[in-house]
Amino acid sequence: MAKTIHIAVIPSPGFSHLVPIVEFTKRLVTNHPNFHVTCIIPSLGSPPDSSKSYLETIPPNINSIFLPPINKQDLPQGVHPGVLIQLTVTHSLPSIHQALESLTSKTPLVAIIADTFAFEALDFAKEFNSLSYLYFPCSSFVLSLLLHLPKLDEEFSCEYKDLQEPIKLQGCVPINGIDLPAATKDRSNEGYKMYIQRAKSMYFVDGILINSFIELESSAIKALELKGYGKIDFFPVGPITQTGLSNNDVGDELECLKWLKNQPQNSVLYVSFGSGGTLSQTQINELAFGLELSGQRFIWVLRAPSDSVSAAYLEATNEDPLKFLPKGFLERTKEKGLILPSWAPQVQILKEKSVGGFLSHCGWNSVLESMQEGVPIML
Numbered sequence: 001m002a003k004t005i006h007i008a009v010i011p012s013p014g015f016s017h018l019v020p021i022v023e024f025t026k027r028l029v030t031n032h033p034n035f036h037v038t039c040i041i042p043s044l045g046s047p048p049d050s051s052k053s054y055l056e057t058i059p060p061n062i063n064s065i066f067l068p069p070i071n072k073q074d075l076p077q078g079v080h081p082g083v084l085i086q087l088t089v090t091h092s093l094p095s096i097h098q099a100l101e102s103l104t105s106k107t108p109l110v111a112i113i114a115d116t117f118a119f120e121a122l123d124f125a126k127e128f129n130s131l132s133y134l135y136f137p138c139s140s141f142v143l144s145l146l147l148h149l150p151k152l153d154e155e156f157s158c159e160y161k162d163l164q165e166p167i168k169l170q171g172c173v174p175i176n177g178i179d180l181p182a183a184t185k186d187r188s189n190e191g192y193k194m195y196i197q198r199a200k201s202m203y204f205v206d207g208i209l210i211n212s213f214i215e216l217e218s219s220a221i222k223a224l225e226l227k228g229y230g231k232i233d234f235f236p237v238g239p240i241t242q243t244g245l246s247n248n249d250v251g252d253e254l255e256c257l258k259w260l261k262n263q264p265q266n267s268v269l270y271v272s273f274g275s276g277g278t279l280s281q282t283q284i285n286e287l288a289f290g291l292e293l294s295g296q297r298f299i300w301v302l303r304a305p306s307d308s309v310s311a312a313y314l315e316a317t318n319e320d321p322l323k324f325l326p327k328g329f330l331e332r333t334k335e336k337g338l339i340l341p342s343w344a345p346q347v348q349i350l351k352e353k354s355v356g357g358f359l360s361h362c363g364w365n366s367v368l369e370s371m372q373e374g375v376p377i378m379l
Helices: 015-031 049-055 081-104 116-124 140-155 190-204 218-227 247-261 281-294 329-333 346-351 364-373
Strands: 005-010 035-041 062-066 111-115 131-136 207-210 233-236 268-271 297-302 337-341 355-359
Touching (some): 005 081, 015 062, 015 111, 015 131, 081 190, 111 116, 116 131, 140 190, 268 281, 268 346, 281 297
Parallel strands (some): 005 035, 035 062, 207 233, 297 337
């Protein structure tokens, strides 16, 4: 009988960060039945019900531990969500260390795997005689950019949006400075400094697990491997996409899928902006009127409005999103549209033959899922 291999996995806070790394661990234990994984989960405030119900579906050789939640009032107000996520992990480091200490008192940990916002936890790997791996849930292109960022930071003093020439990365298409991630737009803010810190920390891990695959990004992946970046090994483990439904969502899943099965083939536009994305009230109004005037069949995942585009990443609201729709919208579109409050079984929806298009924020998970199911995607 094979010896049991124990691994600790540390996602960053938020449902959208939890799911990708847990989906990876599900495949890990499926392919290696002797692996046992413990997920150590930081959170900002009480863990959302979506996270709890999702974790009820994981295999028995994956355990989960919710750490004591960090109080949002203890963190800076009005900062970028990425900064809040990073600071939540930083404030959770003593609890993470305690959890790792408890695990290693019972059995050796072969490896610690953390996602990109939880990279600080990998500093504990040496203490516990474990290998350190970063799970990178985005594309190899984005990883190449992130690893190159410290060099860019040294090379240029201006804001990247003011660069006259596109930035050239080996194995990738050139990218204009104005198109870099939002956290790099202002080099004086805390989010940018954390971005640089995160990039530099990647050089000291044993390996990076990338949610991509050679057939999709062959030149970018080969360039990463050729460039070396010190001792780092790169492992393209994708495509990793979500499978299965949480127990609490089975009823909703059946309702929306039943509705889709009654629609003509390729007739429905699926509208969703990720598990954390939110729209302002004005944007909700404009999108609602646009869908109505188009006469197009649609299924729309709607959240309560916020002026922050990613307000739902860290905390859910109890407000009913339907009350923020234009007056009479639901009645006028009831024959052609379906609104799903807050969350939807995206992969299952994209599998339905009636879905002919996907209006999306084009996050990497959504891109992979859309490609996997052959559904055209629009930004």
